[in-house]
Amino acid sequence: MLAVANLTKDFGQVRAVDNLTFTVQPGRVTGFLGPNGAGKSTTMRMMLGLDNPTAGHATVGGRPYADLDHPLRQVGALLDARWVHPNRSARSHLRWMAAANGIPTRRVDEVIEIVGLTSVAGKRAGGFSLGMSQRLGLAGALLGDPHTLLFDEPVNGLDPEGIVWVREFMRRLAAEGRTVFVSSHLLTEMSLTADHLIVIGQGRLIADCSVAEFTGRAAQGVRVRSPQLPQLHQVLAQAGMVVVGGTAPDGRPFLSIADVSTDAVGDLAARAGLAVFELTSTSASLEEAFMQMTAGAVQYHGGAPKAGGGPR
Numbered sequence: 001m002l003a004v005a006n007l008t009k010d011f012g013q014v015r016a017v018d019n020l021t022f023t024v025q026p027g028r029v030t031g032f033l034g035p036n037g038a039g040k041s042t043t044m045r046m047m048l049g050l051d052n053p054t055a056g057h058a059t060v061g062g063r064p065y066a067d068l069d070h071p072l073r074q075v076g077a078l079l080d081a082r083w084v085h086p087n088r089s090a091r092s093h094l095r096w097m098a099a100a101n102g103i104p105t106r107r108v109d110e111v112i113e114i115v116g117l118t119s120v121a122g123k124r125a126g127g128f129s130l131g132m133s134q135r136l137g138l139a140g141a142l143l144g145d146p147h148t149l150l151f152d153e154p155v156n157g158l159d160p161e162g163i164v165w166v167r168e169f170m171r172r173l174a175a176e177g178r179t180v181f182v183s184s185h186l187l188t189e190m191s192l193t194a195d196h197l198i199v200i201g202q203g204r205l206i207a208d209c210s211v212a213e214f215t216g217r218a219a220q221g222v223r224v225r226s227p228q229l230p231q232l233h234q235v236l237a238q239a240g241m242v243v244v245g246g247t248a249p250d251g252r253p254f255l256s257i258a259d260v261s262t263d264a265v266g267d268l269a270a271r272a273g274l275a276v277f278e279l280t281s282t283s284a285s286l287e288e289a290f291m292q293m294t295a296g297a298v299q300y301h302g303g304a305p306k307a308g309g310g311p312r
Helices: 040-047 090-100 106-114 130-142 160-175 187-193 211-217 229-238 262-271 286-293
Strands: 002-011 014-024 028-033 055-060 075-078 148-152 179-183 196-201 204-210 221-225 243-247 253-258 278-282
Touching: 002 040, 014 040, 014 055, 014 196, 014 204, 028 040, 028 160, 028 187, 040 055, 040 148, 040 179, 075 130, 090 106, 090 130, 106 130, 130 148, 130 160, 148 160, 160 179, 160 187, 187 286, 196 211, 204 211, 211 286, 221 262, 229 243, 229 253, 229 262, 262 278
Parallel strands: 028 179, 028 196, 075 148, 148 179
Antiparallel strands: 002 014, 002 055, 196 204, 221 253, 221 278, 243 253
């Protein structure tokens, strides 16, 4: 189990991580989300002893990372896929790591095969694409067969097949009872991968809950179909509801009403004597929920493009 308690990190006058407290449980994939500049990478570095906290502490299985007897056998991490010496081959890089940690050399070829790099194991890592470097980083994280794994943006540079492979791989690791903690900006992918979420913004904890609970906190709505759609639209709008028309893939029109219950829509339709063919609740996606929940914690905002302001 990973745990942080009152974890704080200041860089001069800037507080990057602000009194964070949470635990990462084994047996599930825990996603670590937050806008750019939220403090995710800094938090993960402190968990691994790469940065010293200003206050608070982080532990792995109840002990600070620096106190672990055989850290690579207990914790595997991928924070920067490009940290490998460019003139070393993938195999020699992993053999060096194995030798430094008392891991049998045979394990090197095992992890190379697991991540799909057997055909390029003898090639210089400096010539690897980002996706291949990510796979090599995953091999390094797995080298000691650890019970705890931390991944920072592990699918960067991977093609769709590679992304699906990483997703299934992380879920398989969690199913084996391991602790899997993964940071990513790919929210759609996280919705398919993570069981639990830790969400931060401006260094502070925003949510520590399941994916379903997190999306359930966002504004939900209702979708309705009726043979009298224009009349129903008018009735709902007169009641002060925000109504948007849409068309399903099969060509059937519907109305979408934000932040309202099916009971309220059904009651208005019944009072107006209007038939209803479909009345269903619509839940926010992880992306929609994330945008709502972190709206006040975004550090860098994109501006709208200006007319005539493109490249010349």
